[in-house]
Amino acid sequence: MPGFEGALGPLRKRGGWAILYNPAVHSPGRINYTLGHEFGHYLCHRQQSPGGFQCGESDVLGGTRDQEREADRFASYLLMPLDDFRAQVGSQKMDLALLRHCADRYDVSLTAAALKWLESASRCAAVVVATNGFVQWFRRNAAAERARIFFPPGMELPAGSVAAGGDATVGSIDHAPGVWWSRPTHEVAIFADHYEMTISLLVFEDFGMMPEGWEDEPTEDAFDRFTAASR
Numbered sequence: 255m256p257g258f259e260g261a262l263g264p265l266r267k268r269g270g271w272a273i274l275y276n277p278a279v280h281s282p283g284r285i286n287y288t289l290g291h292e293f294g295h296y297l298c299h300r301q302q303s304p305g306g307f308q309c310g311e312s313d314v315l316g317g318t319r320d321q322e323r324e325a326d327r328f329a330s331y332l333l334m335p336l337d338d339f340r341a342q343v344g345s346q347k348m349d350l351a352l353l354r355h356c357a358d359r360y361d362v363s364l365t366a367a368a369l370k371w372l373e374s375a376s377r378c379a380a381v382v383v384a385t386n387g388f389v390q391w392f393r394r395n396a397a398a399e400r401a402r403i404f405f406p407p408g409m410e411l412p413a414g415s416v417a418a419g420g421d422a423t424v425g426s427i428d429h430a431p432g433v434w435w436s437r438p439t440h441e442v443a444i445f446a447d448h449y450e451m452t453i454s455l456l457v458f459e460d461f462g463m464m465p466e467g468w469e470d471e472p473t474e475d476a477f478d479r480f481t482a483a484s485r
């Protein structure tokens with residue numbers, strides 16, 4: 255079953271429920287997260303979906319449907335309590351060593367730790383996951399959402415980005431405006447050892463006050479503006 259990561263299913267004869275995960279996945283961090291995710295479905299959603307759940311890799315981490323996001327959030331809090339995560343990171347600038355420390359501490363993948371970092375970040379920030387140089391998905395915190403920062407799936411990674419450069423020894427860079435966004439951006443890039451995948455942790459310089467009325471504009475405007483600007 256290609257793309258299968260985990261499942262929650264009712265045991266018709268014995269009663270109760272079972273959690274399954276793909277035995278072809280060898281990363282303990284991914285398996286832990288999948289178990290937490292399916293347990294979240296069990297606690298939160300089994301009444302709504304008596305037939306259970308089958309979740310692909312993109313559902314377990316970075317899923318977009320409501321129930322997938324909820325199960326994702328459950329796994330994140332179960333495995334990485336926010337207060338403990340904050341205590342690990344403190345006021346340190348995120349880099350690969352610190353992220354790896356967090357991933358090891360909670361026995362999760364670097365992607366899962368990166369998304370937790372995003373949740374704990376007080377500044378305007380986003381995480382961009384790309385494969386073969388193209389954005390697969392991204393997640394942003396509330397400050398980045400307010401600033402309408404957006405990286406559409408399928409977008410080519412910016413030419414000057416660490417992720418596009420392909421050199422794992424670079425680690426992090428302070429970018430001038432215009433590389434990732436119209437503001438100076440700090441990027442930490444992680445090069446995963448499979449699927450040609452990169453994870454960019456981005457912190458954007460504060461935007462200050464937004465113009466009045468900006469909240470009323472739909473999100474689509476940000477996408478339109480982005481595509482117009484990138485032409």
Ligand SMILES: [Zn+2]
Pocket residue numbers: 291295307308309313314321322325
């Ligand atoms: Zn799921």
